[in-house]
Amino acid sequence: MTPLAQTAQAIEEYAPFLQDGDLLEVLQDLADQVVALVPDCVGLSLACYAEGVTFTMVATTAEIAALDAVQYLDTGPCVTSAEEGRVVESRAGDPLDEERWGSFVRASAALGIGSTLTLPVIVEDRPTGTVNLYARSARAFDGRHEQIARVFSAWAPGATTNADLAFTTRGSALRAPADLGNSLQVQIAAGLLAAEGHVTPEQARERIRDAALRSGLTEGQFAAALVKLFSADAG
Incomplete structure (x- = not known):
């Protein structure tokens, strides 16, 4: 490892x-x-x-x-x-x-x-x-x-x-403009999370941002993992 x-x-x-x-x-x-x-x-x-x-x-x-x-x-x-x-x-x-x-x-x-x-x-x-x-x-x-x-x-x-x-x-670094390239994944994950968790898309994006920061991932990386999880559930 x-x-x-x-x-x-x-x-x-x-x-x-x-x-x-x-x-x-x-x-x-x-x-x-x-x-x-x-x-x-x-x-x-x-x-x-x-x-x-x-x-x-x-x-x-x-x-x-x-x-x-x-x-x-x-x-x-x-x-x-x-x-x-x-x-x-x-x-x-x-x-x-x-x-x-x-x-x-x-x-x-x-x-x-x-x-x-x-x-x-x-x-x-x-x-x-x-x-x-x-x-x-x-x-x-x-x-x-x-x-x-x-x-x-x-x-x-x-x-x-x-x-x-x-x-x-680390928190400020992970929120840097370089992460904006992953915005589409974040939007998709936030929409899925909002639908399942009964929260607004804005609240979902904030939860994704906070969870990613705590885990050491970028928002894009975590959003991609969430999309994968929701897809597995749907399958």
Whole structure:
């Protein structure tokens, strides 16, 4: 697994100001350790909650970042874990998961994800972020929760400090004029989201913008993922 291009670029740009100068190397090592424990794991993201904002600090594929973003449109295990400060696991075909996290479950199925595991990052007795793992099979994480938690526990306090630093500038960068080329995809996705979510097109576009920002994707990338999801549902 390798980080998204946006993640690598952000880390390189802000490296002089981060506590961990070799942050990208640290993140890659964490991903390698997870894959060694769970060979079926195909995606990883680290999310941080600062100033009431959630965003994905690192995601190993654009599809995984899109799954994170879908949760910010509605809800999902990542959001639930952060709010409740507990480990949350989801599996394909679980009726309870479908009821709680309908959009996320459908998006996971469309992308071939069989199970997810979310671990809260606890700093000074409060949840400040989450570690989100995605696997192809339904029981990839069974019996491995504690081992995975140990992989991330030593680095958990640093996650919030490093993530807070880059958020504001990343937000403005992702809203740059270069992203306007994806406006048609955004308009299509907003129309579909408005029809399903009973919101106005303007509200739908704002939700897409916010979810994309939090996940580290451009609006165009996330809009394309949403169109793919709606098309899979229709099929």
